[in-house]
Amino acid sequence: MNARADTESSRAVGDMEPSMDYAALRRDPEYAELNRALLDLVPVGSGPAVLDLGCGDGAVSEQLLLRDPAMSLVGVDPEPALLDAAQARLGDRARFVGGDASSVSRLFPPDTFDTVVLANCIHLVPDLDEALTAIGQVLAGGGRLVFNSAFYSGAETAADLPLYAELVGTARRVARTRGLPLVRSAVGRPSGLRRSAGDYRAALDAGGFTGVVTTERAFTLGPRFLAALCSTPMFAAAALPGIDRHTAAELLTETMEQQYERAPFTITRRCVYFSAIRP
Numbered sequence: 001m002n003a004r005a006d007t008e009s010s011r012a013v014g015d016m017e018p019s020m021d022y023a024a025l026r027r028d029p030e031y032a033e034l035n036r037a038l039l040d041l042v043p044v045g046s047g048p049a050v051l052d053l054g055c056g057d058g059a060v061s062e063q064l065l066l067r068d069p070a071m072s073l074v075g076v077d078p079e080p081a082l083l084d085a086a087q088a089r090l091g092d093r094a095r096f097v098g099g100d101a102s103s104v105s106r107l108f109p110p111d112t113f114d115t116v117v118l119a120n121c122i123h124l125v126p127d128l129d130e131a132l133t134a135i136g137q138v139l140a141g142g143g144r145l146v147f148n149s150a151f152y153s154g155a156e157t158a159a160d161l162p163l164y165a166e167l168v169g170t171a172r173r174v175a176r177t178r179g180l181p182l183v184r185s186a187v188g189r190p191s192g193l194r195r196s197a198g199d200y201r202a203a204l205d206a207g208g209f210t211g212v213v214t215t216e217r218a219f220t221l222g223p224r225f226l227a228a229l230c231s232t233p234m235f236a237a238a239a240l241p242g243i244d245r246h247t248a249a250e251l252l253t254e255t256m257e258q259q260y261e262r263a264p265f266t267i268t269r270r271c272v273y274f275s276a277i278r279p
Contacts, residue, residue, distance in 0.1 A: 025228040026059050030221045034150050034271045035060055035119045037217060041146040041275045042115055044068045051076065051113045051138065052094075053101055054121035058086030061094050064117065074113075076104060101131035104138050111140040118147035120271075122200075123192035124234065132207035139278040145209065150219075150271040151234070153196040157218075160267045163259075167230075168239045171248075171255040175240055180251075183242030193238070197272045209276035216272050223260045226267060230256050 025031050039060070042050070044067055052061045055075030065073060073094040077083050083096045099107045101118070102125070116135050118125075125131045135145055149155070156164065175182045197214060204212050229235050230252035233245050240248035 025225075025232055026056060028225050028228045030219065030225050031120075031150075031228065032059070034148065034219060036063070037271070038117070038119055038146060038148040038273060039063055039067060041273060042067070042117060042144070045070075048072050049113045049115075049140075050074070051104070051108075051116045053104065053116055053118045053135070054124070055086055055096065056082050056121075058089040058094070058096070060117065060119040061086060062090060065090070065093055074108075076100070076107065101125045102127060102134050105134035108138045110137050111143075112138045114140055114143050116143070116145045118145075120148050120150055122147045123149045123151040123195065126191060128192075128195070128200075128203050129207065132203055132209070136207055136209070136278050141278060143278045144275060145204075145278065146273075146275045148271055148273045149192075149200075150269055151193055152200075152272060153194055155270045155272075157268045157270070160269075163265065163267060167226075167252065167255055167259060170259070171240060171252050174255065175243060175251060180240075180247065181242045182240060193234075200272070200274060204274065204276045208279065210279050211275075211277040213275045214272060216270050218268055218270050221267050221269055223256070223265070227253055227256050 042064065048071055050064060050071050050073045052058075052064060052073060052075040055061050055077045056079075058075060061073055061075045065071065075083070075086055075094055075096045076099045077086070077096070078098065078100045080098060083098060086094070086096050097107055101122075116139055122128070122131075139145060172182060197216065201212060201214060230239075231249040236243075236245045236248035236252060239252060243251070
């Protein structure tokens, strides 16, 4: 954690509105940079058929099409509202289908896609082996799978762990004083957040993928990123189990604002990137 005075960033934290999906996080420019680095792993002209898996509101789909307008792009996401937003964003430039990573082999014929992209969402996949099997079925021979994650075991730096602990601990104390139904979680961190870079590599090897290339990059992120992170269901539900996610997001964002006002900071977070080939 790096302390720094930043009045504009302080105002930005105060301007954040808790959201019930990942929209606020996707709008964060620092977060967007994590995904721009992923798109560098998709060579222009590498193949005409691309699947944006976990496409959300189509932000990454749009960037893919800007880089290579000739590609035929399909986006898949389980959230109907996000698919509507993606279709509104891109119109007839792309097609969008409801589904998740494990269902793609039922949605599309074998060997449909030349490239499959998962932009910072693979940690939300509950059964990684099942998903990789399904993805391998819809990838054509020689096709490329690329994905990244900034939410895995090892993403946080040791220096920043006290910041996260203070945020969650303070929010929990406030929740108890307000009589909110905070419970002790028997589940712990979601399985995706417990995976390491090594776990992803092992799963790709077990799934028969070859030519696996992995890199890690460190990003310095400001308070707007952390405020947006607080508003996601993934973070809110894990930090304040038992509390309505909207209420939890509001409480975490409020705590985050106060924490930043006491001592302005930035955080450093790692993001892991993978590229692999289906033989």
